[in-house]
Amino acid sequence: MSELVDRLGIAGLKPASDELIGPCPLCGGRDRFGINLRSNAFLCRKCNLRGGDQIALTRGVLNLGFKEALDWLCGERPAVVDVAELERRRKRAEEVRRKDRQAQDYYRRKAVSDARRIWSTARLGHLGVVPAYLEARGIDPFLLPEIPRALRFIVDHPYVKKVDGQFVTAHRGPCMIAGILNMAGELTAVHQTWVDVEPPHGKAKVTWQGESLPPKLVRGSKKSGAIRLHTPQGADILVMGEGIETTLAGLVAEPFANAAYWAGVDLGNMAGRMQRVKGKRYSGVPDMSDADAFVPPSWVKRLIFIMDGDSDPVMTRAKLECGLRRAMALRPGLKGQIVQAGRGLDLNDVLMGSG
Ligand SMILES: [Zn+2]
Incomplete structure (x- = not known):
């Protein structure tokens, strides 16, 4: 299967345990195409390129019938590949990749602006929840040179989680907000720790429909x-x-x-x-x-x-x-x-x- 991937010119696949994962040779896009090297099954999560053996992969990628695919694989006469069709596919794949990048860009900018809004509404850390939480975690605030300015809090902060495509508020309550700065010193994300309302004000227990959720979430772009x-x-x-x-x-x-x-x-x-x-x-x-x-x-x-x-x-x-x-x-x-x-x-x- 790996040899065939090279022969078909499928580029950009990366090995991950028993699989090759990467852009789909038909529709492009990131990490949506996978080939299982044990079972030879392959699947794109976006288009309908899928199958279970080398012949099927050849047919799918080169748009050939069964016999032509066999000819291409092991026949004496190479099958005729439709160059115009391949060019159309290459263009389509490029377009999908461009749209993917645009969407990623949009969501990253939105996440960063959410993080900045949360940070700007948060209050200075020395005033409330932060020292109590730190003390509950064994960090005596009096042993710190100061309550870090990177730590703020919001008294009533919603814990929003995406469930089946819908945003739900799984929890509300006091929350410690930590600013995440990139290398240039710009705030690009916040780290949120929901704090128990009851003393000793440790981590809050966050549950949604009986399932317990981590009381910490990052919003924004934390890269670097x-x-x-x-x-x-x-x-x-x-x-x-x-x-x-x-x-x-x-x-x-x-x-x-x-x-x-x-x-x-x-x-x-x-x-x-x-x-x-x-x-x-x-x-x-x-x-x-x-x-x-x-x-x-x-x-x-x-x-x-x-x-x-x-x-x-x-x-x-x-x-x-x-x-x-x-x-x-x-x-x-x-x-x-x-x-x-x-x-x-x-x-x-x-x-x-x-x-
Ligand atoms: Zn695809």
């Missing part, structure tokens, strides 16, 4: 962004965990006087895209063509990633190494380090008395 919790003058060390709580747990421990503490929002953002290396599940080698990955500012001489213990340690370690290697490649002289709280733990667990 970070929650800049603390950035003292003259800092040259950047300590970064995934979450607000783990990163602040590092800050209250105060290991350095001249360190900044930023939350990286999620592991994927800290790592950026990783190169595929044959025979390795996680290479830990950055794909330097990823323009959306987090890169530390130029003042960072030492970048310390805090490793959480709640996911597969091999995968987590590889992703953190990937992010550090990217940073070291782009910022010559930068030293990258990983700090691990302990097996199965994050720094906030340690602060809360585990391990």
Whole structure:
């Protein structure tokens, strides 16, 4: 099947476990076409290109009948392929890709403007919910240099979720709003943590029709962004965990006087895209063509990633190494380090008395 993909000139498919995934050779579009290399089944989620073997794929892609497809595959006489039809398809695929890009652009701009609206209606963090929530998570607000300006709150904030194409409000209540800034320092997303109304004001329990939902949501475009919790003058060390709580747990421990503490929002953002290396599940080698990955500012001489213990340690370690290697490649002289709280733990667990 892989040989046939090359012979048919189907471009842009990427291996993903036992499959090849990528743009459809007929209608274009991103990641909507897949071929299962074990069963030989192939399917486009948009057009009706589908089937279960090499002959069917040849027929579908080249618009041939059964006999012509066999001729093309293994006959003495090559089948005549309708060049005009192929050109029409190429144009159609291009048009679909252009529309896809437009739609993605539109949704990204809308998400960013939503994030800015939420941020502008949120109130300064030191006034309400934020210190109570931090205290409930073991972070004594009095041990912080200040309540981070990156943290605000909204007293009655709706938790909106898309269910079957409709937006529903699954929950309302107090919410901590964290600003996510891109590399240029512009707010492009907010990280929202719904907080329990009842003391001790931990994470809210959010449920919708009996199903429990994560009490944290990001709105906007978090690519290359970070929650800049603390950035003292003259800092040259950047300590970064995934979450607000783990990163602040590092800050209250105060290991350095001249360190900044930023939350990286999620592991994927800290790592950026990783190169595929044959025979390795996680290479830990950055794909330097990823323009959306987090890169530390130029003042960072030492970048310390805090490793959480709640996911597969091999995968987590590889992703953190990937992010550090990217940073070291782009910022010559930068030293990258990983700090691990302990097996199965994050720094906030340690602060809360585990391990
Ligand atoms: Zn298709």
